Amino acid sequence: MSFFRGGTAMTKDYSPEKKAALLKAIDNALTGMGEPVKKTVMWHLNDQGVYIGCNNIDVLRLYSTLEQLIGSGADVVFNEVYSELEKQLTPDILTRLDSESCHDCPLTRIEKLLNAGGNN
Amino acid sequence: MSSSTFDFKKPRRNLILAAVAAILAVNAIILFAPDVESRNYYGNITGPVTAAVAAAFSLLVVKRQKLSGIFGRTYAALAIGLAMWFIAEGLWTYYTIGLQVEAPFPSLADVFWLAGYGPLGYHLFATAKFYGRVKKHTTVIVSVAAAIFAAAYVNSIIDSSMLTGENSYIPLAITIIYPILDAVMVIPVVLILVNPVRGQLTSIPWIFISWIFTTSADAMFGQTIVANLAAEVTIWNLLYNAAYICMAAGLYWYNRYFIFDEKKLTVAWQRAHR
Numbered sequence: 001m002s003f004f005r006g007g008t009a010m011t012k013d014y015s016p017e018k019k020a021a022l023l024k025a026i027d028n029a030l031t032g033m034g035e036p037v038k039k040t041v042m043w044h045l046n047d048q049g050v051y052i053g054c055n056n057i058d059v060l061r062l063y064s065t066l067e068q069l070i071g072s073g074a075d076v077v078f079n080e081v082y083s084e085l086e087k088q089l090t091p092d093i094l095t096r097l098d099s100e101s102c103h104d105c106p107l108t109r110i111e112k113l114l115n116a117g118g119n120n
Numbered sequence: 121m122s123s124s125t126f127d128f129k130k131p132r133r134n135l136i137l138a139a140v141a142a143i144l145a146v147n148a149i150i151l152f153a154p155d156v157e158s159r160n161y162y163g164n165i166t167g168p169v170t171a172a173v174a175a176a177f178s179l180l181v182v183k184r185q186k187l188s189g190i191f192g193r194t195y196a197a198l199a200i201g202l203a204m205w206f207i208a209e210g211l212w213t214y215y216t217i218g219l220q221v222e223a224p225f226p227s228l229a230d231v232f233w234l235a236g237y238g239p240l241g242y243h244l245f246a247t248a249k250f251y252g253r254v255k256k257h258t259t260v261i262v263s264v265a266a267a268i269f270a271a272a273y274v275n276s277i278i279d280s281s282m283l284t285g286e287n288s289y290i291p292l293a294i295t296i297i298y299p300i301l302d303a304v305m306v307i308p309v310v311l312i313l314v315n316p317v318r319g320q321l322t323s324i325p326w327i328f329i330s331w332i333f334t335t336s337a338d339a340m341f342g343q344t345i346v347a348n349l350a351a352e353v354t355i356w357n358l359l360y361n362a363a364y365i366c367m368a369a370g371l372y373w374y375n376r377y378f379i380f381d382e383k384k385l386t387v388a389w390q391r392a393h394r
Contacts, residue, residue, distance in 0.1 A: 070321055
């Protein structure tokens with residue numbers, strides 16, 4: 001089963017706040033696996049051309065590469081990313097997303113969260 | 121998408137071959153022994169040896185990984201569980217070879233075996249939660265199937281039990297506890313094994329296949345205990361050895377490919393980009 005249904009590569013030029021929130025969320029989610037495992041995963045991501053920390057991170061590609069490396073664990077990491085983003089983004093966006101997004105895959109929810117309220 | 125520097129297929133294939141060769145070699149010692157006594161003797165030696173190998177790999181993982189994050193905690197639990205089972209195997213061997221008596225049932229070894237289910241269960245369920253992208257109805261079906269299997273097995277144990285007398289309740293109860301715990305453990309194992317998305321870096325499904333061997337061995341062992349055939353039928357020793365070797369193989373993979381080792385990764389990268 002793939003979670004790419006209807007997804008688009010998330011390389012849009014989001015506002016600096018959203019970019020910072022996304023990078024922080026990804027970093028925290030990967031840290032949740034444990035530091036040595038995070039380092040390994042980061043090394044392999046870089047090896048495959050996925051750079052976390054760069055300005056325009058492609059979340060879709062990050063997800064697919066992560067899934068290639070740790071299988072279904074990518075969903076857990078992305079659920080964590082979504083939870084972290086939820087904490088950091090404004091409550092009015094969350095209110096609008098809550099009713100429609102609770103059954104979506106983590107990647108779609110993250111995309112909706114980042115697109116909510118405009119890109120900038 | 122750029123391809124990975126690493127070719128995981130070759131080392132995975134080599135590890136499968138090495139694990140199968142190790143299982144065959146260790147079990148050949150038991151299978152080619154001349155009589156039942158010798159098979160029991162070698163079985164009682166290979167059990168703690170293979171358990172020690174698995175426990176040693178798990179301790180190496182904890183030493184390198186420490187306790188941070190979900191993997192730090194789950195693999196520490198795995199190490200505690202394997203250490204307990206190693207002690208249990210050692211105690212069993214001490215009874216049978218050291219003291220040269222038939223191991224009592226239940227014995228102190230059973231305390232360690234049963235206690236080991238706690239941390240091992242934590243590892244299994246936490247890992248399955250991380251890797252298990254499984255639909256709810258699959259979980260329900262697997263759980264119901266495991267419950268039916270456990271009920272049928274417990275029923276057959278009680279029916280075929282030769283344990284009689286006032287003191288037979290505790291051995292019978294303990295014989296029943298094992299398959300119930302195994303049935304609980306089998307649920308995450310099956311859920312992980314039916315999930316096809318596993319990932320190049322992960323030690324899936326090694327550790328989970330190990331549980332299939334353990335559960336099968338426990339089922340056979342329980343039947344031989346209640347039928348008073350434990351001294352004559354020792355096929356379960358082969359399965360326990362296979363279980364520990366599979367566990368060791370999974371932990372080797374985890375240690376080699378999942379825990380960061382800058383030196384090894386740099387060497388691999390340099391080789392790939394020569």
